[in-house]
Amino acid sequence: ETGVTQTPRHLVMGMTNKKSLKCEQHLGHNAMYWYKQSAKKPLELMFVYSLEERVENNSVPSRFSPECPNSSHLFLHLHTLQPEDSALYLCASSQGPSGYTDTQYFGPGTRLTVL
Amino acid sequence: GENVEQHPSTLSVQEGDSAVIKCTYSDSASNYFPWYKQELGKRPQLIIDIRSNVGEKKDQRIAVTLNKTAKHFSLHITETQPEDSAVYFCAASRVVTGFQKLVFGTGTRLLVSP
Numbered sequence: 245e246t247g248v249t250q251t252p253r254h255l256v257m258g259m260t261n262k263k264s265l266k267c268e269q270h271l272g273h274n275a276m277y278w279y280k281q282s283a284k285k286p287l288e289l290m291f292v293y294s295l296e297e298r299v300e301n302n303s304v305p306s307r308f309s310p311e312c313p314n315s316s317h318l319f320l321h322l323h324t325l326q327p328e329d330s331a332l333y334l335c336a337s338s339q340g341p342s343g344y345t346d347t348q349y350f351g352p353g354t355r356l357t358v359l
Numbered sequence: 360g361e362n363v364e365q366h367p368s369t370l371s372v373q374e375g376d377s378a379v380i381k382c383t384y385s386d387s388a389s390n391y392f393p394w395y396k397q398e399l400g401k402r403p404q405l406i407i408d409i410r411s412n413v414g415e416k417k418d419q420r421i422a423v424t425l426n427k428t429a430k431h432f433s434l435h436i437t438e439t440q441p442e443d444s445a446v447y448f449c450a451a452s453r454v455v456t457g458f459q460k461l462v463f464g465t466g467t468r469l470l471v472s473p
Contacts, residue, residue, distance in 0.1 A: 248402075275458045286363070286463040287403075287448065299456045334402070338459065346452075346459035347393065350402040 247271050248351035250335050256357045259325060265354045267318040267335030275340025276318040277348065278310060281332040293318060294340050325358045332356070361386040363451050365464025372439050373472055380434045380467045384451035391452040391459055392425060392432045397466075398445045406447075407434070439471045 248269045257263050269276065278290040292300035293312040307329075309321040318335055335351040362385040372378050384392075390411040395403035409416045409423045409432065416423050422435040432451075436443055446468050450461040 284465065286465050287461075289461065292458055292460075294456070294458050299458060300460070340458045346391075346454075347405055347408065348459070348461060350395075350404070352402045 247349050248335060248337055250333075250351040250354050252354060253352065254355045254357075256359065257322070257325065258359050259327075261325075262321070262323040264322065265320040265333055265335075265356075267320075267351055269316055269318075269335075269337035269349075269351075271337055271349060273337040273339050273349075274315050275338045275346070276312060276315070277336040277338075278318065278320050279334040279336065279350075281334055281353070287334065291320075322356075325356075327358050330356055330358045361389075361451070361462045363449060363462050363464040365449050365467060367467060368465065369468045369470070371470045371472065374439060374441060376439055376471075378434075378436045378439050378443070378469055378471075380447055380449065380469075382432050382434075382449035382451070382464050384430050384432070384462070386451060386453060386462070387430070388453045389430075389451040389462075390454070392423070393450050393452065393461070394423060394434050395448045395450070396445045397448065403448060436469075439469075441471050441473050444469055444471045 275294045280288045290304045291310040311319040332353045334353045336348040338346045338348045364383045393408035396406045397403040420437045425432045446466045449464040452459045452461045
């Protein structure tokens with residue numbers, strides 16, 4: 245269970261706070277993803293980085309800002325969030341960019357609550 | 360846009376029964392169909408996957424079938440056990456600029472009663 249790690253596991257923040265979520269993968273993968281998981285909704289893809297370049301930005305509000313300093317680390321910077329942003333934020337990684345055998349492995353998630 | 364429908368949303372079975380979860384996808388370019396199991400408070404974990412050039416795949420008590428013409432794929436669990444209780448997600452995927460873009464279903468909560 246140490247392939248993809250996320251910190252913190254739980255986060256409570258006010259609407260005016262700035263915080264960051266961190267993801268680290270120890271699998272030697274080249275693609276990393278941020279997903280949002282809300283109750284009774286499908287997992288929503290937010291951002292994708294392949295070889296440290298952002299290749300997908302799925303119409304996510306600018307109050308979410310991703311950063312990928314290298315192929316092992318991914319951050320999600322949060323500022324001026326809304327209560328409806330409360331959700332489980334999942335990081336995933338995959339071998340990429342070959343695509344065909346690109347199983348995604350998920351981290352344990354950060355449970356975010358915005359007050 | 361791309362869409363994956365998953366049914367049922369909840370499924371209750373007795374231990375030893377079979378369980379079937381069905382998904383339908385809209386993007387005909389989808390070529391990879393993974394299934395994830397998510398236990399309460401844990402991460403989604405891949406349990407089985409199938410590629411578009413295969414019609415059926417089996418791994419012990421779990422099997423997946425794919426009908427490309429109808430754009431349907433299904434998960435079959437036989438001899439269910441209480442530890443199979445979890446939320447199961449299907450996904451349909453295609454390659455987009457070098458990565459597999461997964462579109463997930465809404466999940467099926469499976470409860471296996473002893």
